[in-house]
Amino acid sequence: MHNEHTPLPVTRRDFLRASGGALGFLAFSGFAPSLLAQSALKQLPKAEKDRTILVLVQLAGGNDGLNTIVPFADDNYYRLRPSIGLKQDQLVDLSDTLGFHPSLDPMARLFYEGQLSVVQNVGYPNPNRSHFRSSEIWETATDSDVNGYTGWVGRYFDNACAGTPTDDPLGVHLGDQVPQMFAANDPHNVFGLQARGRVAQQEKEDVMLLESLTTASTKDENASYLQHTMMDALVTERRVQALINDYRTPVNYSGDGLSQSLKRVAALIAGGMETRVYFVSQGGYDTHSNQLGNHANRLRELANAMSTFQQDLKKKGLDGQVLTMTFSEFGRRPSENASQGTDHGTAAPLFVMGTGVRETLVGTPASLDLKKNQDLEFSTDFRQVYATVIDKWLQADSTQILGQQFETMEFI
């Protein structure tokens, strides 16, 4: 029990006491109404409809690259992985020396149709093996000895999307935390929604009430920023709710989180949201023990979700507009550990999916001529991948956004 007096009465006496307070506070009234809140509601002209969209798929935990794209022709692979090495006859053909993990069959088909590119052995110098720190490096796109605050997508918003006349969020993420990739110097409209489950009804009276309170505006800068963001949130929530609940698609998404996330992304894209970047995440890649079964399940979910999403976009005629890319904070150690798993490592391949794909196998594979517990040496800097996407897909200036010039690649 607290014996404090608070604005909400505890007893009648408390209430009488509380309401006997001075009126001195009212002296600050007299704010001019701002136009901000109105402008958030107003329908502004739409930006061009054929702008490109990027979907980022995070494989959280550190995906084991060597068991994703398997270098079966290299004896070193089986030397380093006597018990969890995948046999050649299990694999789905990729090239003379490489095979897809058997779970990735649906993605292999996209590969053969020229809609999926495998970027080999992506990493960065002086690798860090902490999940947190390495994710941060990937998300901020800095050198590994620099602590960045802003994310590369956030800097893209800062640089290329200032003043874009749209009510829609620039970035949408699935899940309850804003990814650091979206962290920017300037505030932008980014929106988060749950990966799955019911989308809350927003037409209820109490939401309308909050909306009215929000339009009652003030002139202070932080206050109007809050107001603006709240209005964005309420307007976007309503729009998102309608788009997701009304979404009809002929394809069948599975029930797992990633599939459901991508279904939502498809609904928003098909609904004409002018969002440029979507962020979804799949967990479970931190395979320290009993890796084989777990990893196979994760990759199966991934491949099903990605290929269903692509099929969906195609049926809606949107596949030309969307590029989907995976990333993970690191790959795993080439040598297996004593628990039939693998520990934190360095470089790994990533996938780029879309009809915009050009070359389907880029970069060079890692050398496996390694001692026990030695790590892979990356051959493609992850920022080359970003630079390619920024310059060629998002049509922005990668040197400005990444702070350095990186050689672009030919996957798009």
Added chain:
Amino acid sequence: MQAWAPLSPRQWNEAHARHLLRRIGFSATPGAVDDAMQRGLHGTIEYYFGKTRPFPIPHRVQREVTELPKLRQEIRTAKDEEKRRMLRRDERTLSSSSYQDFAISWLSFAREQENSPQEKYVMFLQDIFVVSREKIKPAAYLYQHQNLLRREGFGAYPDLTKSVSRSPAMINYLDLHRSSKKSPNENFARELFELFTLGEGNYTEQDIKQAARAFTGYRARGSRFIFDKNAFDGTPKTVFGRTGNWNGDQVIDIVYDQPAAATFVPREFLKFYLAEEPLPEPYLEQLGRLWASKGYDMHFLIETVFTSRMFYQPEYQGNLIKSPIHYYIGLCQDLRLDVIPFPTRVLGSLRGMGQVFQTPPNVRGWVGGKHWINTTTLAARRQLAQTLFNPIDEEKLNADDFVELQAARAEDRADFVVTEERLSGLQDKSPEYISEHFCRYFLPASPPDAFRDTLARYLKSKEKDYVEGIKEITVAVLQSPQYQLS
């Protein structure tokens, strides 16, 4: 010196008291405002900052302190991988239960109104001397570090800086434990200059390289500081143009001869408590000179700023964005609620609002201000306000939460949500009255008439279910942009 001259006692009024309480703490409840009026401005500062209020080590943190070293020893000596894996799992469980206890205990402690200003000040210091659970997993070390700031944070800042350089959490967080004469690690030296004392642009890369050598040999054995003489580089170094066989403490003394040191902490302090935008340099320089002349005493800085005329300027009122922790604790105080003892729920809510307990994203700490706010975090704030009005369904609680609930009740903490019974205390009041009442007490600045009218009109439309209507407008006020400000 006018700006930092004290507010005249004749000018002390309720509006000032509310402003002060919201800024140094998390709310301005009518009871606290009454007390502040009785104590006067100086008396209020003395009451809240005059003595340190100890925050006792939470039980499960204490358990971690005793059990972690044993467990780690077992892990080191374990024969096979399987055994080690099991022990590591035990270690994680131990640390996570300790962390949860730390979170709930601290929130409950900071929620007690008399502790709030001290704990908010500790949050300020933690935002300078950043350590994070991202890297330091044992809550015991995080607690120890926080407690160091609480214990020594009111004295001379250079002394505090020296103590922090010996804090085991800091030693691990900024890699001092890897720094030796052979390969000095520059991480700590860099942050010492950039983030603790001087700020960017006031040192050279050469100063960092040289200073890093003075901090070699700092080690932590569990929660104890140890100086490893053999790893220390005792040869001459030149830092800020001064050459000698400096050790770490001496480097910190040299730092405090740099002019930038006088304004760095005051600038951060004002940014945290007064305004997001930096004050004009002349004001800062004045404050810095005063602070330096008092040996960089933090109690002096606190007292000077919070009693100054500057602090009560109208343009500095009601326009700072509350941090998620401020929002959370402020709600508990404004609604007279105890912190709900369900760690998963509380920590999840803080995560959603963007402030994971004791886990700032990087060495810079929380950026704060507008960066707290986006549509995602606002949704989480709205969700939190809403849940404080939903009854707890005890049937659906999991076993852990049920035990926590019983334990909290045994300690006489039992008010976790606003009940209908309390709301009905207002049911004989008019819509206009209630609307005015909420605006006056919940909001840091008087809202425009349209805000009040909207509330009153809404409540009027709810005649048939008046108590429900009162609940809905209370929630809406607490969710409104205006309530996010302090």
